[in-house]
Amino acid sequence: MSDSMTNYTIRDEIRDYWSARAATFDEQAGHEIFSEEERQAWRELFLRHLGQGDGRRALDLAAGTGVISHLLDGLDFEVTGLDWSEAMLSRAKAKARARGANIRFVIGDAEQTLEQPGSYDVIVTRHLVWTLVDPRTAFREWHSLLKPGGKVLIIDGDFISNTLVKRMIQLIERLTGRSVATPHTPNAMRETHERILKQVHFSNGAKAGDVADLLRDAGFANIQIDQNLSRIHREQARNLPFFKALERQTQHRYAVVASKPA
Template identity: 30%
Template sequence: MLEQRIETYWDGRADSYNEVVQREMACRKKQAWESLLRKYAGEQDNLRVLDVGTGPGFFAILLSGLNYSVTAIDKCEEMLRQARKNTALAGKTIKFLKADAHAVDLPDGSLDLIVSRNVTWLLPNPLEVYQEWYRLLKPTGKVLVFDANWHLHLSDPELQAEHDRYVALAMAKGYRHNTSPAQQQENEAIARKLPLTYEKRPLWDEQAFRRCGFQQVVIEENISPLVHDEMEQLLYTPTPMFVICASK
């Protein structure tokens, strides 16, 4: 089953991914992400927020620091273990749940904001997930999606060549993968089975959000200069990170 395969893979990545998050917490990226969250979520206190695919809890901790009431979900128990540990160290109070993005056990219209980072590309059923998020939001609620066309190159030979070129340039400057060859192979094998690997985003997302009933969709197609360091900007030149803000 694909969902179980995804869960197993990311459980195995929990420790190394947590190391990435710890580095983000300790550098300018933390402030950059906080600024983006404030820009789109607003300055109100006590917003009810859901962090989907929280991983080691990076966004959940940032959102809690903005005086929001945060619930965070993930499918991977090892990720949630890291998130609970990081939250305790940060002195924050966050509710963590093991849950699927498309079936969240919360009432209709109960949330002000839903956020996700580097999650939606992994969804086997993204339209169903966006419909679920519409259900969960209050009438004035918003969704924030931060993601990229991480694996579009797998279905486009020209993009694949460009991807390989920038990986080679980054490695010549000292970049090293934080995953093993076996993990890289499994990640690509999973990606080939996922629908958003074959869609040009964020165009697909804009159309999907409107199909679900969202009234306004605002997109920034390249936030990489804001949230990536110099090496990451080089490495991800063919796949800049975007943000989508969809308002109900």
């Protein structure tokens, strides 16, 4: 086996998986935002937990194509978007140029960012935590990046555990021999996704309580779990296939906000 393959880690596979999805990432509801109603629902979530930006520094971790970065920029945060995929970042930068947005995009690992400690007022992640290989290390890193009194806002979910709707979808797929929840996802991509899931920390599902416990261990305080994301999911469902929309609205999805003690 060549050295390049021997040194190919699960983190590399995660990076390459999302790089391969970059070209079509913004075509899917739940990634890009397709209505002003959904955009407003996201703004309300951020304002509820973070307040208006007023020039404060925000770090969007696993920024992807920059959807969350642009939302934060619109709320007057000074935004840095960090992602490990060059393909994702090139799309994020193109969006910023098209909008004339002054967003700094940098390539980096969300678990070891190489950003300056104590330099951010806010850290936001969307659908990152469930993919982390070592969330304990990541959360300590994020804690170090925040200024005293700074906040982290994690938007994520348990996409693994079976629900009644998920079991129903699996039965239909077995009977029909085709995917009804993700009909346009190539089989090879689904297989890679499943292989990655078996190797990450939250291989049994990222539950809000477990995320909160790890944040507490990393030194965060004032931890709150917000499961009032129904407006966001309702707007996303308008642009999803029927079974995917049904699954989304019955999954354990949440926002967790926590503070670095002042």
